Structure formats: structure tokens, C-alpha cells
Amino acid sequence: xxxxxxxxxxxxxxxxxxxxxxxxxxxxxxxxxxxxxxxxxxxxxxxxxxxxxxxxxxxxxxxxxxxxxxxxxxxxxxxxxxxxxxxxxxxxxxxxxxxxxxxxxxxxxxxxxxxxxxxxxxxxxxxxxxxxxxxxxxxxxxxxxxxxxxxxxxxxxxxxxxxxxxxxxxxxxxxxxxxxxxxxxxxxxxxxxxxxxxxxxxxxxxxxxxxxxxxxxxxxxxxxxxxxxxxxxxxxxxxxxxxxxxxxxxxxxxxxxxxxxxxxxxxxxxxxxxxxxxxxxxxxxxxxxxxxxxxxxxxxxxxxxxxxxxxxxxxxxxxxxxxxxxxxxxxxxxxxxxxxxxxxxxxxxxxxxxxxxxxxxxxxxxxxxxxxxxxxxxxxxxxxxxxxxxxxxxxxxxxxxxxxxxxxxxxxxxxxxxxxxxxxxxxxxxxxxxxxxxxxxxxxxxxxx
Amino acid sequence: xxxxxxxxxxxxxxxxxxxxxxxxxxxxxxxxxxxxxxxxxxxxxxxxxxxxxxxxxxxxxxxxxxxxxxxxxxxxxxxxxxxxxxxxxxxxxxxxxxxxxxxxxxxxxxxxxxxxxxxxxxxxxxxxxxxxxxxxxxxxxxxxxxxxxxxxxxxxxxxxxxxxxxxxxxxxxxxxxxxxxxxxxxxxxxxxxxxxxxxxxxxxxxxxxxxxxxxxxxxxxxxxxxxxxxxxxxxxxxxxxxxxxxxxxxxxxxxxxxxxxxxxxxxxxxxxxxxxxxxxxxxxxxxxxxxxx
Numbered sequence: 001x002x003x004x005x006x007x008x009x010x011x012x013x014x015x016x017x018x019x020x021x022x023x024x025x026x027x028x029x030x031x032x033x034x035x036x037x038x039x040x041x042x043x044x045x046x047x048x049x050x051x052x053x054x055x056x057x058x059x060x061x062x063x064x065x066x067x068x069x070x071x072x073x074x075x076x077x078x079x080x081x082x083x084x085x086x087x088x089x090x091x092x093x094x095x096x097x098x099x100x101x102x103x104x105x106x107x108x109x110x111x112x113x114x115x116x117x118x119x120x121x122x123x124x125x126x127x128x129x130x131x132x133x134x135x136x137x138x139x140x141x142x143x144x145x146x147x148x149x150x151x152x153x154x155x156x157x158x159x160x161x162x163x164x165x166x167x168x169x170x171x172x173x174x175x176x177x178x179x180x181x182x183x184x185x186x187x188x189x190x191x192x193x194x195x196x197x198x199x200x201x202x203x204x205x206x207x208x209x210x211x212x213x214x215x216x217x218x219x220x221x222x223x224x225x226x227x228x229x230x231x232x233x234x235x236x237x238x239x240x241x242x243x244x245x246x247x248x249x250x251x252x253x254x255x256x257x258x259x260x261x262x263x264x265x266x267x268x269x270x271x272x273x274x275x276x277x278x279x280x281x282x283x284x285x286x287x288x289x290x291x292x293x294x295x296x297x298x299x300x301x302x303x304x305x306x307x308x309x310x311x312x313x314x315x316x317x318x319x320x321x322x323x324x325x326x327x328x329x330x331x332x333x334x335x336x337x338x339x340x341x342x343x344x345x346x347x348x349x350x351x352x353x354x355x356x357x358x359x360x361x362x363x364x365x366x367x368x369x370x371x372x373x374x375x376x377x378x379x380x381x382x383x384x385x386x387x388x389x390x391x392x393x394x395x396x397x398x399x400x401x402x403x404x405x406x407x408x409x410x411x412x413x414x415x416x417x418x419x420x421x422x423x424x425x426x427x428x429x430x431x432x433x434x435x436x437x438x439x440x441x442x443x444x445x446x447x448x449x
Numbered sequence: 450x451x452x453x454x455x456x457x458x459x460x461x462x463x464x465x466x467x468x469x470x471x472x473x474x475x476x477x478x479x480x481x482x483x484x485x486x487x488x489x490x491x492x493x494x495x496x497x498x499x500x501x502x503x504x505x506x507x508x509x510x511x512x513x514x515x516x517x518x519x520x521x522x523x524x525x526x527x528x529x530x531x532x533x534x535x536x537x538x539x540x541x542x543x544x545x546x547x548x549x550x551x552x553x554x555x556x557x558x559x560x561x562x563x564x565x566x567x568x569x570x571x572x573x574x575x576x577x578x579x580x581x582x583x584x585x586x587x588x589x590x591x592x593x594x595x596x597x598x599x600x601x602x603x604x605x606x607x608x609x610x611x612x613x614x615x616x617x618x619x620x621x622x623x624x625x626x627x628x629x630x631x632x633x634x635x636x637x638x639x640x641x642x643x644x645x646x647x648x649x650x651x652x653x654x655x656x657x658x659x660x661x662x663x664x665x666x667x668x669x670x671x672x673x674x675x676x677x678x679x680x681x682x683x684x685x686x687x688x689x690x691x692x693x694x695x696x697x698x699x700x701x702x703x704x705x706x707x708x709x710x711x712x713x714x715x716x717x718x719x720x721x722x723x724x725x726x727x728x729x730x731x732x733x734x735x736x737x738x739x740x741x742x
Contacts, residue, residue, distance in 0.1 A: 091583020330568070344567050344582045366570040426572035433577055 003208055005235035006245040009383035011416045013238055013338070015209050016170045019295045019304035024177050026308045027321065029101050033076055033312030034086055035061065037095040039351035040137040041144045042068030047097055053080045057310075058107040058286050060133075061097055070145045071135035073286035075310035077105040089315075089334055089341055089348040096349070099312070110285050116184050117282040118224060120192050127196050127281050134280035135287045135352075140164055140241065140270030141339065143353040146277065149269070150196045152262045158197040159265030162250050163190050163274055165206040165213065166234055166241035169336025172356050174291040175271050177306045179206065179213035182275050183220040189274030191226040192281050197267060201228040203250050204271070209236045238338060239414040243268045245383055257410050258442075287311075287352055294318065296359030298328040309350050315357060316346040322357075329359035337364070338415045370423035378417035378427055384410050388417035388427040395434035400441055408434040409442060486539055487511045493535045495527045499603050501626025502526065520544050527604075527624035550625035550640040552606070552618045557653050557669035557714060558591040559613035579634035587666030590656045592616065592637050601632035620647065642697045647719035650700055650707055652677075654714045657690040664712065671714040677706035680733060705729055 037045045043066030055061060055074040062072040078101045085093040106112060121127055132147035152158055163186070167175040179186065190202050204221070206214050218231050234240050234249060244255050246268055253264040261268055269277075272290065279285040294305045303323045315334070319325055325332070325346075332343040335355055343357070378388035386407055394403045408431060417427040490511035498506035502525050504513060514523045519542045525532055530546050537544045557563070569578060569585045575597040583589045594614040599607045606622035607629060609615070616629075620643070629638045641651055652671055656663040660672035673691030685699035686706060693715075695706070707715045708729035717724060 087583065087589075090581065091587075091589060093589065342567070342582060344585075365568075369573075426577075429572035429574070429577045429581075433580060436580065 003233045003235045004205070004249040005237050005240065006242075006248040006383060008385050009381050009416060010237045010239065010245075011381050011419055012236070013170050013419065015236065016297065017173050017176065017209070018171070018299075018301050019173045019293050019306055020176055022173070022177075022304055022306050024181055024291055024306045024308050027310070027313065027318065029076055029104065029310065030313055030317040031101055032081070033099050033101060033310065034096040034314065034349045035072060035075065035099065035312035036088060036349060036351050037062055037072065037097070038088070039072065039143060039311065039353065040070040041142055042066055042070075044095065045069060045072045047083050047095070049074075049080050049083075049097065051080055051082060054078070055080060055099060056105050056107040058110045058288065060135075060286075061099075064145075068145055068148055070137050071133060071286070072311075073135055073288050074099060075288040075312050076101045078102040087345050087348060089343055089345060091344040096312075111283040112285070116188065118188055120188070120195055121281065124196055127192060130281045130284065131277055134276075134285065136273065136276045136280050137287065137352055138270060139272035139276060139290060139353055139355075140243075140268075141335065141353060141355075143351075146269070146273055149267060150193060152197075152267070156262045157265060158200045158262065158267045160251055160267070161190065161193055161197055161200055161202040162246055162266060162268045163202060163204040163271055164241050164243075164246055164268055165204055165210070165217070165271040166246065167210070168207060168236075168238045168240040168242075169338055169340070170238075171295045171297075171358055172293050172336050173295070174293045174306055174355055176210050176213055178275055178291055179210065179271055180216055183216045184224065185278040186271050186274045187217065187220045187224050187226070187229065188282065189276075189278035190229055191224075192277055193267075193269060193274065194226070194228065199228070200267075201230070204229065204231045205234045205240075205246055205250055206231065207234045207236050207240055239383055239412070239416065242383060242412050242414060244412065257407055290350075290352060290354060292318070292350065292354050293356040293358075294322040295356060296326070296329065296361075297363070298361040299326045299359050309354070311350055311352055311354075313350045314346075315343060315348055315350065318350070319346060319357060326359050328361050330362050331358075331360040331364055333358040333360060338419070339413065366426070367424045369425050372425060373423055375422060377420040377422065381416040381420040383414060383416060384412055386411060386431075388431060389425075391434055392425065392427050392430045395430045395437075400437060403434050404438050404441065409438045411435050484515050487515050489539050490514060490536050493528075493532060493539065494525055495532065495624075497527055497603060497624070497626075499527060499624070499626040499628060501624065501628070514540065518542070526550060526626055549643045551620055551623050551643045552625060552629050553639050553641045553649075553651055553653075554592065554616050554618060554637060555639055555651065555653050555655050556592040556615060556637045558586060558588055558667050559615055559669075561613075562669040563588055563591065563667035575632075576634050588656055588663070588670065589658070589666075590635060590637075591654075591667065593635060597632045597634070598629035598638060601628040603628065644697070644702065644719060648702055648717070649697065649719060650702060650704060650715060650717045651695055651697070652693045652714055653716045655692055657692050659691050663691065669713050671710075672712060674711065676709045676711065677715060680705050680709050705733055709733065 045062035046065050047062045049061045056077045059074045061074045078099045081100050082098040086096040088094040128147050136146040137143040194202050221229050247266045276287045288311050292307050292309050305322050333340040334343050391408050411431050415428050491508050494507040496507055502510050504510040533544045563586045565585050566587050567585050573595050575593040575595040578593050584593050592615050596609050598616050604622050604624050606619045607616050610617045625640050654671035656670045663670040663672050671692045673688055675688045677693050678686040678688050683699050683701045685696045704717050707717045708726040
């Protein structure tokens with residue numbers, strides 16, 4: 001069958017999935033965890049526990065701070081030691097709840113048995129409530145609260161649920177591992193989301209460089225026999241896993257500037273989110289665990305791991321457990337090498353959306369910026385059809401009106417332009433700033449209306 | 450052939466004369482009466498169009514001053530009192546003399562004081578860097594060192610010191626227009642009174658973290674211990690959010706705070722003599738004894 005892909009732009013970085021053969025291991029618990037109140041898109045969560053309280057794993061410790069926000073649960077059992085600011089990954093101060101780990105006792109009503117539950121609840125509101133109360137957020141990177149995304153505004157109908165198993169970022173293997181090891185749960189999760197969205201068909205998209213996963217998911221889909229679920233093979237191409245790119249590839253529809261996927265009838269969820277939905281609905285288990293890859297080009301293959309971690313575990317603890325920071329590592333990244341964030345502070349803790357600790361060597365240090373030679377490679381590479389060189393110049397000139405006209409707000413920050421620039425111009429760094437400013441202008445204008 | 454040339458010249462000359470008459474008439478008919486004082490004031494002003502006064506340029510400044518008829522809302526920091534006196538003479542009004550200000554970099558985070566915890570290799574822009582993360586040191590508040598302030602300065606008064614990685618202000622060139630203050634995403638730069646003969650004392654740190662954390666990030670950070678505030682006899686120092694601030698209106702330049710500061714975060718500049726810390730400390734101790742009887 002033909003392999004699907006998006007229509008414009010894109011690049012082909014080496015996939016470097018060195019940790020793909022490493023089975024998921026359960027990470028032990030540290031002495032203390034620090035749970036961030038800001039691990040989803042939207043408003044900060046508000047703590048509902050006080051210092052000195054005893055909490056069990058899976059107990060709610062923070063409630064949503066707004067409509068777009070999420071519940072946060074204690075990942076461990078123990079005592080709350082402090083609530084206050086602490087440095088996050090990027091070195092910014094963020095509210096954290098510090099919990100001293102004592103034993104590993106889970107809150108009541110959580111099913112921790114491994115049995116697969118295939119019968120899906122009938123009541124749509126019950127499912128949505130479970131997803132909301134268990135703090136499920138999108139695990140593809142943006143951590144958008146899932147219950148909001150699965151509840152389209154009136155008048156909008158979901159025509160297709162797309163499950164994103166592309167994992168187009170080099171190095172990362174966590175999605176690949178769960179596709180292999182938790183296949184059935186992911187497929188049941190997809191069926192649950194189908195149900196919520198009114199029984200629309202579901203496409204599970206997986207990149208061609210994961211043939212084992214494709215075979216496993218196909219077998220599982222056939223075995224479980226939910227109606228309307230099919231697997232599609234995607235071309236290996238970055239950013240195949242971008243929401244808009246995936247919709248283009250699977251449905252051949254383009255989301256217009258400023259629009260949402262639901263405008264073209266699409267809902268895109270990551271496979272890890274599907275697993276979280278399964279656990280939340282069928283097992284009543286809150287989202288306090290996820291899978292992360294410890295990998296990198298300077299890390300020997302035998303030291304690379306895929307870990308099932310609890311949220312709030314310090315990254316330094318994981319790094320230590322995995323054998324310490326390797327020699328020759330000059331960069332540490334959380335997330336993939338294309339879109340991940342630099343780890344400026346190893347004392348930061350894991351959040352719901354953590355997907356990796358990536359050690360990169362000297363070869364990845366950016367070279368000095370040269371002049372633009374007008375080759376146009378950035379414009380060729382941009383999957384959104386923008387002109388990065390132009391946007392950068394407009395940002396430097398401070399021309400906000402022209403930036404909006406040239407759609408700086410549509411940038412998905414995939415980094416293809418910067419990757420393809422032969423003069424090493426930090427295009428994305430500038431466009432990201434421009435996007436922020438233009439979005440501010442647009443928001444201010446909408447607020448006035 | 451020569452006929453063509455002659456005719457061309459004649460026609461163009463006549464056309465030119467006619468059009469010039471039209472233009473002359475239009476210029477007369479639609480002339481905008483402008484106060485000649487606007488031009489005069491504009492000529493007096495430095496003409497840097499820096500915007501330091503809060504207006505779009507020198508012309509806008511002159512325009513608003515003439516319209517208002519006084520100088521209550523107008524002050525040219527670049528020209529200073531000298532220029533303002535001339536402007537006042539043209540308008541025939543009084544001016545409020547202002548003490549000259551100067552840009553002050555409130556950060557001690559040199560490479561020696563503030564070890565780098567990571568290396569930044571993104572776009573060389575403080576704005577971009579500040580949006581991305583907390584910076585390449587343990588300090589969230591200090592100078593990022595990419596030189597946005599240097600780029601913003603029209604007067605060439607700022608330069609980066611390669612040894613410390615911090616910007617240096619050339620006082621003779623600084624006009625206190627405030628461009629650098631606006632350009633710094635961390636608000637490290639402040640406009641302070643230049644002080645008598647250039648003497649001034651200030652806290653060269655804005656780290657709001659608690660003492661131990663601030664100290665860990667930078668050995669010359671203000672740790673908010675409050676010793677300076679306790680020592681100050683003039684009530685000029687306040688400590689808010691773990692960082693001390695010296696009110697330059699109240700400061701009497703006694704330099705006692707500078708002597709007692711345990712981390713050396715307080716700087717005194719422009720003084721003819723170097724501070725004898727021990728002598729000042731002795732003086733404070735004696736005063737305390739007298740007070741306690």
C-alpha cells in the first residue's frame with residue numbers, strides 16, 4: 001500500500017533510534033519527588049494539599065486553574081514537605097510540591113492489575129469525566145488537556161481520529177516501545193476516543209522505520225476487532241508527526257491559518273495519550289507515569305534505556321541511575337534533537353510530557369552564523385510553506401504587520417529551516433520571537449472584538 | 450535637426466516657468482502657518498532623535514513644547530540642563546533643573562563571580578535567550594551578555610567587556626536616553642543620578658532569590674542580609690524580595706554600606722579615594738558603642 005506523507009517541505013535527518021531494542025524498565029523511586037504545577041498547556045494548577053499532609057499515589061494534589069488546565073495527582077505515597085517555587089528545566093521558577101517518598105501505597109479505586117479490559121463504557125460523559133479527573137494531557141509534546149480536545153465545540157464534528165505514532169524525532173524510542181509492549185491498551189484507548197467523538201473512523205499512523213510496531217498494531221487491531229480502526233504506514237520524513245502535517249498526510253486536508261484541526265474534522269492524539277486514556281478510563285489510573293528514553297550520540301548503546309518513570313522524579317536521579325552523564329556530552333536535551341528543550345538544570349524534574357534525556361556531542365554545537373546566501377533552502381524545507389529568511393529579516397526590522405501578513409503565527413517551530421540553513425543562521429530563534437509578538441497582537445485584537 | 454533642439458528647449462523652458470508659477474501660487478495658498486519657535490527649538494536640541502524624552506524625535510519634542518507653552522512635560526536628557534535653559538529662553542518659561550542621570554549596570558556576574566552552568570549557542574540576542582530559558586548561569590536575574598543594550602545605544606556609550614562578559618558604560622558618552630534600559634529583557638540597567646562629581650553608590654545586583662541560592666549562583670550577589678540597611682544612617686536603603694536597593698535621592702555617599710556588604714555587591718564609583726573598609730567598620734562599631742552607652 002502507498003505510504004502517506006505531507007505535501008510540502010520537510011527534511012530527512014538520520015533517525016538514530018539507537019535505544020529501539022531496549023525494553024521498557026521500571027525506574028525505582030527516589031527519596032523525594034518534586035511535582036510541577038505547570039506540566040500542561042493552559043493555566044497553572046492550584047495545589048489542594050498542605051505541607052505535612054500524607055498523600056497516596058494517585059491522589060489528587062492539585063486542581064485545574066482554569067478551563068484549559070488539568071488535575072495533577074501524587075505520583076508516590078508519602079508526606080508533603082514543601083510547596084513553593086523551584087527551578088524547572090529551563091531554569092525558570094515554577095511552583096512545585098515536594099513529597100517525601102514513604103512506601104508505595106496507591107489510592108483506593110485504582111486498578112493496578114495488568115489484565116486488558118476491552119469492554120468500553122457506554123456513557124460518553126462518564127468517559128470524559130474519567131479522562132478529566134485522571135489528569136490526562138496530550139503526550140505528543142504540547143501537553144494540551146485531552147478532555148478539552150476530545151470535546152469539540154458545538155457545530156464541529158470529528159470525521160476522523162488520527163493516532164500519532166509517527167515519532168519522527170530522531171533518537172526517541174518511547175512511543176515505539178509502547179507500541180510494541182502496550183499495543184492492545186493503545187488500540188482500546190483509540191476505541192474509547194472513537195466512542196467519545198461519536199464513532200468516527202480512526203487511523204493509526206506509524207512511520208515506515210518501525211515495521212515491528214506496524215505489524216504488532218495491525219495484528220492487535222485485527223484481534224480486538226473494533227469497527228473503523230486501521231493502520232496506515234507513513235513515510236519517514238520530519239516533521240511527519242506534526243499535527244497539521246499528519247492531517248495532510250492522512251486526510252489530504254489542510255488546516256487554514258489560525259484554524260484548529262477540528263475545523264477540517266480531524267482530532268489528532270499521540271499513541272502515548274491513547275495509553276493514558278486507556279488507563280484513565282478502564283483502570284481509573286491517573287496520569288502519573290510515562291515512558292522516557294535515555295539516549296544520545298555520545299552514549300554507548302548498552303547504556304541507553306527506555307524507562308517507565310513517575311512524574312516529579314529529578315532528572316539527575318534518572319541520569320545517575322542510567323550510569324551518569326557520559327563523557328563528551330556537550331548538550332543535554334529533554335525531547336528530541338529537533339524540537340526538544342535544552343536541559344539547563346539537571347535538578348529539574350520529570351513532567352507528564354517528558355520524553356527523553358538526550359546527550360549530544362560536540363558535533364551538534366551550532367557553528368558561527370554567516371550571511372544569508374539567498375539559496376532558499378529554508379523556504380523549501382518549511383512544511384508550513386513559510387519563508388523563514390523573510391520572517392527573520394522582518395523580525396529584525398520590527399515590522400509586525402508584515403510578519404502577520406507573511407504568517408509568522410503559523411510557524412510550528414519544527415526547526416526544519418534552521419536545520420537546512422547552510423549559513424547556520426538561527427532562523428527559528430528569531431521566528432519564534434516574531435511568532436510570539438504577532439500572536440500577542442492577534443490576541444489583543446480578538447479581545448477588543 | 451537644429452530646429453527640433455531649439456523647439457525642445459523653448460517648450461521645456463516655457464513649461465517650466467508656467468509650472469513654477471502654479472507651484473508658487475499653491476505654496477502661497479496652502480501654506481501652513483507654523484510657529485517659528487518650533488524650528489528654533491529643534492535647532493537647539495541635539496538632533497539625535499533618540500526618543501529619550503518620550504517623544505518620537507526632536508521635532509515632536511519641539512512641537513509639543515511650543516503647543517504646551519511650557520516645559521513641564523518636556524526634558525531632553527541628552528542635552529541636559531544647558532540645552533533646556535536655551536529652550537526655556539526661546540519659550541520664555543522656567544525649567545525644572547534635573548540632576549543628570551547615567552545608565553548603571555546592576556550586575557556583578559562576571560565570569561569569575563558567576564560560573565557558567567551551561568553553554569548557550571543560539572541566536573546572539575538577549576531577548577531570544579531570555580525567552581528560551583533562565584540563562585547560562587545559575588542566576589535568573591542577571592546580565593545575559595549578548596549585548597542587546599550595546600546594539601540599542603546610539604551614542605556608542607556601551608561596550609561589552611570581554612573579560613567579564615558584562616556591558617560597560619562610558620560615562621562621558623552616556624546621555625541617559627534610556628534605550629538600553631528598554632532593550633534589556635532582564636531590566637539589569639537602571640538610570641541613576643550621576644551624583645556630585647560623578648560619585649555614586651549603588652547595589653550592583655538584582656537577584657531576588659534567597660541568600661544561599663543567590664550566593665550559590667554568584668559569589669558577588671546581593672544576599673538580602675540587610676546589613677547595609679541596618680548600617681545606613683540616612684534611611685536610604687530598603688531590602689525587598691531579598692535584594693537591597695539604594696534610593697539615590699536619600700543617599701549621602703558615606704559609603705558605610707559598601708564597607709559592610711559581605712559579598713561586595715555594593716559599588717561606590719567616582720570617588721577620589723579608595724574605600725578604607727576597616728576604618729569605616731571601626732567608625733560604625735564606635736558609633737554603636739556610644740549608642741549602647
